[in-house]
Amino acid sequence: MSMPQTSFLLHKAPILRGSLSVPSAKNSVLPLLAAALLCDTPVRLCRVPALADVTAACGILSELGRPALWQGGDLILEAKPLQTSVLPACWMERMRSGVFFLAPVLARTGRVEFCAPGGCNLGARPVDIHLEGLCRMGAVCEQKENCMVLRAPQGLHGCNYALRLPSVGATETMLMAAAAAKGVTRLDNAAVEPEVLDLARFINACGGCVRQLPGRRFIIRGTGGLRGSVFTPTADRIWCATVLCAVAGCTGEVELTGIDPAALSGLPQLLQRAGCRVEVQKNAIFLSCTGRLQGLGMVRTAPFPGFATDMAPLLAAAMLRAQGFTTICDTVFTHRFACAQGFAALGAPVCLRENCLTVGTLPEEAAPVLHAAPLQAQDLRGGAALVLAALQAEGESRLHGVEYIRRGYADLPGALGALGAQIRGW
Ligand code: UD1
Numbered sequence: 001m002s003m004p005q006t007s008f009l010l011h012k013a014p015i016l017r018g019s020l021s022v023p024s025a026k027n028s029v030l031p032l033l034a035a036a037l038l039c040d041t042p043v044r045l046c047r048v049p050a051l052a053d054v055t056a057a058c059g060i061l062s063e064l065g066r067p068a069l070w071q072g073g074d075l076i077l078e079a080k081p082l083q084t085s086v087l088p089a090c091w092m093e094r095m096r097s098g099v100f101f102l103a104p105v106l107a108r109t110g111r112v113e114f115c116a117p118g119g120c121n122l123g124a125r126p127v128d129i130h131l132e133g134l135c136r137m138g139a140v141c142e143q144k145e146n147c148m149v150l151r152a153p154q155g156l157h158g159c160n161y162a163l164r165l166p167s168v169g170a171t172e173t174m175l176m177a178a179a180a181a182k183g184v185t186r187l188d189n190a191a192v193e194p195e196v197l198d199l200a201r202f203i204n205a206c207g208g209c210v211r212q213l214p215g216r217r218f219i220i221r222g223t224g225g226l227r228g229s230v231f232t233p234t235a236d237r238i239w240c241a242t243v244l245c246a247v248a249g250c251t252g253e254v255e256l257t258g259i260d261p262a263a264l265s266g267l268p269q270l271l272q273r274a275g276c277r278v279e280v281q282k283n284a285i286f287l288s289c290t291g292r293l294q295g296l297g298m299v300r301t302a303p304f305p306g307f308a309t310d311m312a313p314l315l316a317a318a319m320l321r322a323q324g325f326t327t328i329c330d331t332v333f334t335h336r337f338a339c340a341q342g343f344a345a346l347g348a349p350v351c352l353r354e355n356c357l358t359v360g361t362l363p364e365e366a367a368p369v370l371h372a373a374p375l376q377a378q379d380l381r382g383g384a385a386l387v388l389a390a391l392q393a394e395g396e397s398r399l400h401g402v403e404y405i406r407r408g409y410a411d412l413p414g415a416l417g418a419l420g421a422q423i424r425g426w
Contacts, residue, residue: 008399008413009424010372010390016252016419020243022259023049025236026408028195031172032202032233033057034100036077037066037108038180039206041228043077048233049410052094052403059091060101079228087114089147095407096169099127103173106139106150107180115147125333129163129170136161137177137185158183158222166191166216166303172199178220179208187218193304194263198234205229237263238381239409241311244268244287245318246388246416248276253288254419261285265308270296270315274322292367295324295360301332312357313339313385320348320389321367322360329356339382339389345373346393369394377401380408387412391421 024047034057036043048054058068058075065083068075085105092098092115105112131141131148137156142149158181163170171191176199178185190196192212200210200218206226211219240259247254248271261268261280268285272278274296276289296319301309309332319326320343330336333355340352343359347370351358361368372395377383383405390397402425405412413423 006402007425008387008402010387010397010399011422012394013250013391013416013421016247016250016254016416016421018419019255019257020415020418021257022235022240023047023410024233025195025198025238026051026053027168027193027238028198028233029054030057030097031100031176031195031199032231033061033068033075033077034104035176035199035202036228037061037064037082037101037104038176039079039226039228041079043206043228044230045075045077046230046232047073048075049236051408051410052406053097053408056091056094057097060088060098063088063091064101064105077228082108085109085111085113087112089115092116096125099130099169100172100176102130102150103134103177104180106134106152107156107177110153110155111149111151113144113147113149129165129167130173133161133163133170133174134177137181156181158185158220160186160188162188163190165189168193168196171196175199175203175210175218175220178222179203179210179226181222182224183222185220185222187220188216190216190218191303192216194234194237202229202231205231235259235263237265238308238310240264240285241267241308241314242384242388242409242412243415243419244271244285245311245314246391246421247287247419248274248289248293248318249320249388250391250421251289251291252419253286255284255286257284259283259285265304265306265311267307267311267315270299270307271318274319293319293322295319295322295363296326297324299326299328301328301330303332309333309336310381312336313382314388316343316357316359317385317388319359320350320370321392323367324363325358325360327356327358331355337382338378339385342373342375342386343389345375346370346389346397347373348389371395372397375399377404380404384409384412387416387423391416
């Protein structure tokens with residue numbers, strides 16, 4: 001993906017303080033924009049953040065003949081017939097989430113043609129589970145030069161399918177396909193991330209029938225067609241984690257409203273163990289961190305309800321100067337910690353071994369002093385983690401590659417700026 005040369009200038013943050021309301025989740029909005037194609041009447045998605053990935057998804061919708069229109073902070077999707085079954089390569093290559101359009105376009109037109117989706121380079125990101133699941137529902141898959149064509153001229157039918165691993169995207173593909181299929185689909189070993197459950201909630205709000213059963217299982221009754229609805233996507237738990245880790249790394253206190261703390265997959269408990277004060281309410285979280293954090297030992301990411309892979313680099317950034325080590329092993333992606341290079345450039349003691357990153361010092365060592373350095377974001381969450389690290393460094397750091405960050409944060413400098421951080425160059 002080619003990145004325009006835009007950058008942030010960051011200074012060491014003062015003690016961060018304030019209260020913020022959490023925006024809607026990118027990872028919920030993107031599948032919802034695709035799922036809206038299944039609806040025969042208009043859909044209104046409320047409080048949609050203006051992200052580069054949302055612009056790319058709107059680009060795909062426009063090419064398909066279903067333009068999305070902004071009305072204030074809401075997106076309105078008209079219910080018009082699809083004009084093509086070809087997903088435009090120019091938009092697909094910009095983000096991984098182009099893959100969400102496979103199931104709805106296939107279900108609506110009996111065919112979908114697409115080239116490999118782009119997205120952050122976190123290691124190999126195959127789409128075999130999406131394809132295998134759709135084939136189990138009656139689709140036939142064929143290679144066409146560098147692209148793929150899926151066909152289901154007779155429509156999709158329900159099936160029993162156990163995912164090889166609980167892929168978030170593949171579960172979402174199967175929920176959308178099953179909602180449009182004839183008959184009943186049973187999914188096993190499915191992902192149960194809050195954004196997956198939000199898609200199920202949307203399908204049900206549109207007249208579909210998705211039921212979650214205990215133990216990573218879903219049962220979906222195809223209802224032959226969905227109607228549109230007015231829907232507010234769930235809150236962005238990764239955005240929330242970004243702010244919490246910024247405050248933990250820089251010290252300060254923050255109240256975040258509009259988030260269910262249970263969606264934070266253990267981050268509040270980890271920060272509490274590191275020495276912060278945490279108070280959780282039904283729909284809010286308060287965090288206060290003073291003094292040096294305590295290393296957390298070993299932390300492993302895992303599919304929800306395990307600790308989220310997207311939060312791994314953010315937690316690492318918070319723990320850079322901690323007393324004692326924190327080793328975070330990402331079991332979901334192989335290249336999660338490209339940001340380690342930037343942490344090291346700032347003078348943080350880091351050790352990257354395969355998919356495990358260790359930060360912090362021996363308990364008896366003084367806190368390392370970080371110094372400004374030129375930095376390069378190499379992916380979305382790693383880029384945000386470099387922002388958090390640079391806010392702990394003396395002097396002015398310049399961070400390049402902020403296009404990655406724009407994919408998932410409408411205005412990260414604005415959000416952290418509201419707490420007192422100085423970030424220029426948006
Ligand atoms: C989604 C999130 C991303 C998050 C990830 C894991 C969105 C838009 N993105 O990505 O932020 O980091 O979940 O929580 O929601 N895999 C296969 N074959 C497949 C599909 C996945 O091998 O067909 C592998 C992937 O390479 C990866 C693992 O499964 O190693 C998990 O990926 P998955 O859960 O599918 O992530 P995404 O849906 O791409």
